[in-house]
Amino acid sequence: MLRSIIIVFLFFQLSADIALSQCFGSPGNPAAGTSNLGTLKKNVLRVNLYHRYSYSDSYFNGYTHSDFSLYDKAYYHFLGNLTAFGITDKFTIEAETGYFINKTIHYAQHLAPTLPEMIKKGYGFNQTILSGKFLILSDDKFPVKWSASTGIKIPLRINPQYHNNTQLPQDVQPSNMAWGIVLQSYLLKENSFRGLRYFMINRYEYNFRNNQNFLWGQALYNSFYLSKRLHFKKAWLTENWTGIFQLRHELRTHNYNYDLISPEVSASGSSLLYFTPQINYTAKEIWNFSLMFDVPLFQYYNKIQIGNKFAANVSITRDFVIKK
């Protein structure tokens, strides 16, 4: 039973990570788009690759849409990798890394007469998170599993990116250039009679001040998932499909720019709620393909920030058993 649970790969994309805002409301960069639910079996190597596209084109002021327009639109293509290895049945190490194929902003057309260029693009690696995950509780009778991880966030660049000798805006920098700490908790509960599974993932991120004298806000993510095996009438479709509904809340505190007289960046920090449907297909118990969409249900931003409109992920995962 648990074998099939473990292969369920949950998208845990921290969409607010990539929110864009001319007001420096952008809280950073994505760490990873997916999440292993728990620990892996000993000597199992899991490799996940995913692509994420996110699009934004409207500003918010608090709860409401704002007429402010500095960017007409902002979007990115992001490639991510999560590699995990089971050291023992109760301890797994993980590495999350991401690369922006592009991170682009288009300035508003009404500014065209005054601006020498209308598009800014950044690209490159953002950061790596190295984590150790422990299985704390596992009870097959109940059944419930609880694991927790602690990790260190390592920036893959510590200086801003330049293009044509001009520093790129913070909103298109591929990395937030900050070291940090990531704590996560994973809880699984199964209802065998209804074929339902409930998951909860909590994630806390703390960033240290980077060498640009900038401190990104702390972040707390709480995700609740409901998954169910899907059954189709066609025989060849059965048993391999899983539908997942995710409700995710993302809370971010203010950023601080210590180069300014008043360091607190008032237009930063947010409280966001997302609904995220996801469909998984598992083949031969070692391949997993996933597709998901992020739909914002509720968005609150401190002062004026550009909000997320939608995001989509596609992911492929493969398990390897490393024999000794």
Add this chain to the structure above:
Amino acid sequence: MKIYKYLLFLPVLFLLILCSCEKDKPQDVDRPLVFESLLAENDTIIPGGSTNVTATADGDGITYTWSANSGDILGNGSTVTYISPPCIIGNNTITCTVKDKADNTLSKSITITVL
């Protein structure tokens, strides 16, 4: 176990890539590098407003590098356009560094007040 053998080659490959990166050698110059001025069309702008900033320097093969502690810089060369963040009131610093063919560098900063 085969996978481990291949992993051993990764550090060697990384070192080879590092060694292959050679910087351009500095060249001799006829004129000394002089950074004369860094001026903004408007040193006070509204939040979300913009202004042109111009650097004047003399030397051989000068390049201009721009950065700001807050806001966006658009364009390149001796004149760029600075856009202030719409929600940050206060003093923002723009820095220009000029470099000549001999890799001599000089920097100047200017403060744009956002009211």
